[in-house]
Amino acid sequence: MEDFIAVKVDNEVIDLQTAKEKDIDTSNNQKIYFDNSNDALEIIRHSCAHLMAQAIKELYPDALFFVGPVIEDGFYYDFRVNEKISDKDLKNIEKKMKELVKKKFDITKYTITKKEALEKFKDDDLKLEVLKRIPEDAIVGIYKQGDFEDLCRGPHLPNTKYLKFFKLTKVTGAYLGGDETKEMLTRIYGTAFATKEAIKEYLVMIEEAKKRDHRKLGNDLKLFTFDEEIGGGLPIWLPNGARLRSKLEALLFKAHRKRGYEPVRGPEILKSDVWKVSGHYDNYGENMYFTEIDGIEYGIKPMNCLGHIKVYQSDVRSYRDLPLKFFEYGVVHRHEKSGVLHGLFRVREFTQDDAHIFCTPEQIKENVIEVLSFVDDIMKSFGFKYEMEISTKPTKAIGKDEIWEKATKGLMDALDENGINYGVDEGGGAFYGPKIDIKITDALKRKWQCGTIQVDFNLPERFELEYTDNNNEKARPVMLHRAILGSFERFIGILTEHCAGEFPFFIAPTQVVFIPIADTHIEYAKELQNELMDIDIDSEISSKNESLNKRVRIAEKQKVPLLVILGDEEVQNKTIALRDRTTRKQYNITKEEFKKILKEKMDGVIF
RNA sequence: GCUGAUAUAGCUCAGUUGGCUAGAGCACUUGAUUCGUAAUCAAGAGGUCGCGGGUUCAAGUCCCGCUAUCAGCUCCA
Numbered sequence: 001m002e003d004f005i006a007v008k009v010d011n012e013v014i015d016l017q018t019a020k021e022k023d024i025d026t027s028n029n030q031k032i033y034f035d036n037s038n039d040a041l042e043i044i045r046h047s048c049a050h051l052m053a054q055a056i057k058e059l060y061p062d063a064l065f066f067v068g069p070v071i072e073d074g075f076y077y078d079f080r081v082n083e084k085i086s087d088k089d090l091k092n093i094e095k096k097m098k099e100l101v102k103k104k105f106d107i108t109k110y111t112i113t114k115k116e117a118l119e120k121f122k123d124d125d126l127k128l129e130v131l132k133r134i135p136e137d138a139i140v141g142i143y144k145q146g147d148f149e150d151l152c153r154g155p156h157l158p159n160t161k162y163l164k165f166f167k168l169t170k171v172t173g174a175y176l177g178g179d180e181t182k183e184m185l186t187r188i189y190g191t192a193f194a195t196k197e198a199i200k201e202y203l204v205m206i207e208e209a210k211k212r213d214h215r216k217l218g219n220d221l222k223l224f225t226f227d228e229e230i231g232g233g234l235p236i237w238l239p240n241g242a243r244l245r246s247k248l249e250a251l252l253f254k255a256h257r258k259r260g261y262e263p264v265r266g267p268e269i270l271k272s273d274v275w276k277v278s279g280h281y282d283n284y285g286e287n288m289y290f291t292e293i294d295g296i297e298y299g300i301k302p303m304n305c306l307g308h309i310k311v312y313q314s315d316v317r318s319y320r321d322l323p324l325k326f327f328e329y330g331v332v333h334r335h336e337k338s339g340v341l342h343g344l345f346r347v348r349e350f351t352q353d354d355a356h357i358f359c360t361p362e363q364i365k366e367n368v369i370e371v372l373s374f375v376d377d378i379m380k381s382f383g384f385k386y387e388m389e390i391s392t393k394p395t396k397a398i399g400k401d402e403i404w405e406k407a408t409k410g411l412m413d414a415l416d417e418n419g420i421n422y423g424v425d426e427g428g429g430a431f432y433g434p435k436i437d438i439k440i441t442d443a444l445k446r447k448w449q450c451g452t453i454q455v456d457f458n459l460p461e462r463f464e465l466e467y468t469d470n471n472n473e474k475a476r477p478v479m480l481h482r483a484i485l486g487s488f489e490r491f492i493g494i495l496t497e498h499c500a501g502e503f504p505f506f507i508a509p510t511q512v513v514f515i516p517i518a519d520t521h522i523e524y525a526k527e528l529q530n531e532l533m534d535i536d537i538d539s540e541i542s543s544k545n546e547s548l549n550k551r552v553r554i555a556e557k558q559k560v561p562l563l564v565i566l567g568d569e570e571v572q573n574k575t576i577a578l579r580d581r582t583t584r585k586q587y588n589i590t591k592e593e594f595k596k597i598l599k600e601k602m603d604g605v606i607f
Numbered sequence: 608g609c610u611g612a613u614a615u616a617g618c619u620c621a622g623u624u625g626g627c628u629a630g631a632g633c634a635c636u637u638g639a640u641u642c643g644u645a646a647u648c649a650a651g652a653g654g655u656c657g658c659g660g661g662u663u664c665a666a667g668u669c670c671c672g673c674u675a676u677c678a679g680c681u682c683c684a
Binding site: 076084085086087169170171172173174175178179180181184185186187189215219220226227228229231232280283284287302303334336337338339340341342346394396429430431432435449454515517518519520545546547548549550551552553554555556557563565567568569577579586 | 608610612614618640641644646647657674676677678679680682683684
């Protein structure tokens, strides 16, 4: 295993075949060894993709191949084949791959001109498709192992014998070149590692992620459900989930009030004419649901902006009033394609923690900063790390370029002046304005887009919003659209996976379970339950005719943070026996001490 | 929406190449048990096999359509 499989020259990975071809002396350069480093894995996986293609070609001689790149934690290959390939066939392909590995093919390389390549692959329309993306005067590489050869820029391993630890993970369809209008090819995903331990660890990690899947936990913990008769993408919140959600709503409501936001509420359906004024009808109409009342078309809101605009217009506004901050837990409906629905992550009805800040152009920066600090407070409370990304003007957009530039600059300045790092997503903005997205990272290091801040000069223009400035003249306000959690559905889904269903105490659906040892202790449990209700703590009494052990087990499996066992001793002394799930400790304390602990836990969370 | 797959009790899953009254564990109900920190014992009830159509002497099992779900692709203001 001391073998080196490539070298690095000027930060570029050069495989041994290419080094030979270009006459590069490998001894003087940084070596890449056969291990689980990123550079090595990239080579291993790339060669594994070719090995898979070779196996597929032997099993399905009519197969034609498109591209087979390395991705985040593995590789895939897109190809066309006449037969249908299903999960069951993966084992067979893997078997063939192992057979090929045993033959220890040298992986060799030669180069030809693009013109020669066009001739060579003239009967292979998929390879011609690949060649289309390569410049006219290019020299292309062909890698060969046994009888199999493939157009490829590398880098590759020197020999197939290295490929011992791989697994094909799934077979799916994928559009040619990622283009929805083109044909669908077959795609097989796989992964490969340098060592047995590494691939084992990877597979364990996949299992771990499955255990945390919010769809599974949502079912186990009875948080939410879906129903075929109700329809896809329409979540049904069960008591446990609704308890959790209402706690989150209450905390966040207070947090908004403390920051000067006013609660408002707009209607669920609005006449289509108003969606035409806003531009939603033209730019977003295909994702909206419509209905009709007395021959007039209404659109079910996919966003809450218009209601808030009408709140703004309900009175005469002065510069002295600005900024005005209106917030609403706005229920919105969006027609998501059937294939994208996914638990609580992608649904057709959801509730945004939405707000619109109406301010003067000069106030943009300070308000953006204020929102960012709001976001920071919330995300810290849940232990989420996050990063920012600015999305610029999309192809489908309303408004003039200079307005877009001004708005984008406003966002960037706000971040720059506060020393906040951010990425840029060109063309990823909303049709009415650029945005900052907040992407949070969960316990499994997966990234999720939640909150967003958007600067909008367009809707105030279209709705002719005004305020009176300090010269007693009419001026146009700017609208900031913002959400912090994004939606309660999505955020709760992410949070569920982040904490593996062990919710922080302050929002746990059931925070305390009382277990009276015998029937004679139930009364004391009820007394305590009532007292906890007064300090907004949800508790349950587990008094079913089951053994103590069983009831402890049930409560633990429901991931309830605190268990309280009550017996003769506790009733007599007005104490409680506490079992803390997070610290795994048990101790006896007085009733008052218990309530003090609970209060501290609740007071410790201030958004 | 597209490609492929799946749908059996509240949940997790068995159910041979089509062949009697469709099974299990957990949950649920009833009875016994009244227990000091992760499963007490026994009995009972519960299913138009996702929905609609077809093939067949016979369909949970085969075929078609629809709905929903899963893995991806495309999309996500």
